[in-house]
Amino acid sequence: MYNVDDFMAELEKKNPAQPEFIQATREVIESIIDVVNTNPVYLKNKILERITEPDRIFTFKVEWEDDNGEIQVNRGYRIQFNNAIGPYKGGLRFHPSVTLGTLKFLGFEQTFKNSLTTLPMGGAKGGSDFNPKGRSNSEILRFCRSFMTELQKYIGPETDVPAGDIGVGAREIGFLYGQYKRIHDENTGVLTGKGRNWGGSRVRPEATGFGTMYFANEVLKAHNDTFEGKRVAISGFGNVAWGAVMKASQLGAKVVTISGPDGYIYDENGISTQEKWDFMLALRSSNNDVVEPYAAKFGAKFVAKKKPWEVPVDMAFPCAIQNELGLEDAKALVANGVKYVIETSNMGCTAEAASYLIEKRIPFGPGKAANAGGVAVSGLEMSQNSMKYSWSAEEVDQKLHEIMKNIHEACVAEGREADGYINYVKGANIAGFKKVADSMIDQGY
Numbered sequence: 001m002y003n004v005d006d007f008m009a010e011l012e013k014k015n016p017a018q019p020e021f022i023q024a025t026r027e028v029i030e031s032i033i034d035v036v037n038t039n040p041v042y043l044k045n046k047i048l049e050r051i052t053e054p055d056r057i058f059t060f061k062v063e064w065e066d067d068n069g070e071i072q073v074n075r076g077y078r079i080q081f082n083n084a085i086g087p088y089k090g091g092l093r094f095h096p097s098v099t100l101g102t103l104k105f106l107g108f109e110q111t112f113k114n115s116l117t118t119l120p121m122g123g124a125k126g127g128s129d130f131n132p133k134g135r136s137n138s139e140i141l142r143f144c145r146s147f148m149t150e151l152q153k154y155i156g157p158e159t160d161v162p163a164g165d166i167g168v169g170a171r172e173i174g175f176l177y178g179q180y181k182r183i184h185d186e187n188t189g190v191l192t193g194k195g196r197n198w199g200g201s202r203v204r205p206e207a208t209g210f211g212t213m214y215f216a217n218e219v220l221k222a223h224n225d226t227f228e229g230k231r232v233a234i235s236g237f238g239n240v241a242w243g244a245v246m247k248a249s250q251l252g253a254k255v256v257t258i259s260g261p262d263g264y265i266y267d268e269n270g271i272s273t274q275e276k277w278d279f280m281l282a283l284r285s286s287n288n289d290v291v292e293p294y295a296a297k298f299g300a301k302f303v304a305k306k307k308p309w310e311v312p313v314d315m316a317f318p319c320a321i322q323n324e325l326g327l328e329d330a331k332a333l334v335a336n337g338v339k340y341v342i343e344t345s346n347m348g349c350t351a352e353a354a355s356y357l358i359e360k361r362i363p364f365g366p367g368k369a370a371n372a373g374g375v376a377v378s379g380l381e382m383s384q385n386s387m388k389y390s391w392s393a394e395e396v397d398q399k400l401h402e403i404m405k406n407i408h409e410a411c412v413a414e415g416r417e418a419d420g421y422i423n424y425v426k427g428a429n430i431a432g433f434k435k436v437a438d439s440m441i442d443q444g445y
């Protein structure tokens, strides 16, 4: 029998100074502890110890030359967390906040998320502390080449398939793929998020944001509610936020905020036109990491150095980075009458914020369920690459929709509590865990 605090104390001792990894593992273990303690097979197979230890971790030096001719050194990583149900799969993050602990938390989360998609993908994550902000196109290219020169040793279309994450979009995937191909001389599905002309899947750029809104739509339905007229706060302005803003608007909601490191935009008219969505794309590709120009362009309000959670809304979707919504933010949202909070970033809420929302019985969707649409379409990209074929946008979108519906159903099946409240955190963790754990046991230690 396991005790959560004792287990976590041991895990923390083994993984010092990795607070995000400890936060992510604690959340999962709290959710699954009863399932493990009441199943002698899980106990006998030491499943908790095995599932919290990554299969392997690679770190490597990334040397590159900046536009001033100065040599720069960054650290690259790939964490292959668990491949019980399929090849390692998960994004690459280029962001100055990246540490080993960050990527371990993300790889751990990815394992359960990928399991929820119903597709055969294991969990992994990688990236670098490289900061793309303000870097020129040539600098990004040189960095990507150097990064892939090392990474290519550890990946392959049947073993480990990276994709994008924060700081890694279509351009970076292109540069990375080009370098992989230069070395291996083969066109395979070794990365996902590729360009449409060279093996990418339709709908992949929008998939995370669209998927979140398909998931949210199921949450609304389960509460006899709809998107019609809902006021929505979204944080971030990158690829994920862009898809989320677009789909929420199309489903009848009014998205009133987006944000960047410089502050947030409040647009009372709704971020609801193609022109506004296109402008978001332009902001993103500028490499400046600011949203302020949106305000002048569309007559909206810019609030410097604040997060959008102070705005009264019905639904809040953190779409930027981990722990971007804290306890005080959650309290402000609840005080302002928020009805639903759905993470689109991975672990977008702090543990305290998530617990508070659950305690207040606000339906709360965790990232590993709500944002699984991105990696799900990556899985569909792998299928298309294997078949040397491509599906239409309608076909991919329909499959994505179906997957998000199934994820919601799995959360409800495992997460319904005695008072009728659907605890999506618990549901997602139990459903994701069981499949991985059972597969590990089937395959022996």
Ligand code: 2IT
Binding pocket: 089, 090, 091, 092, 113, 161, 162, 163, 164, 165, 166, 192, 346, 371, 372, 374, 375, 376, 378
């Ligand atoms: O967090 C995520 O699920 C991603 N960054 C997408 C990973 C993928 O392999 O598409």
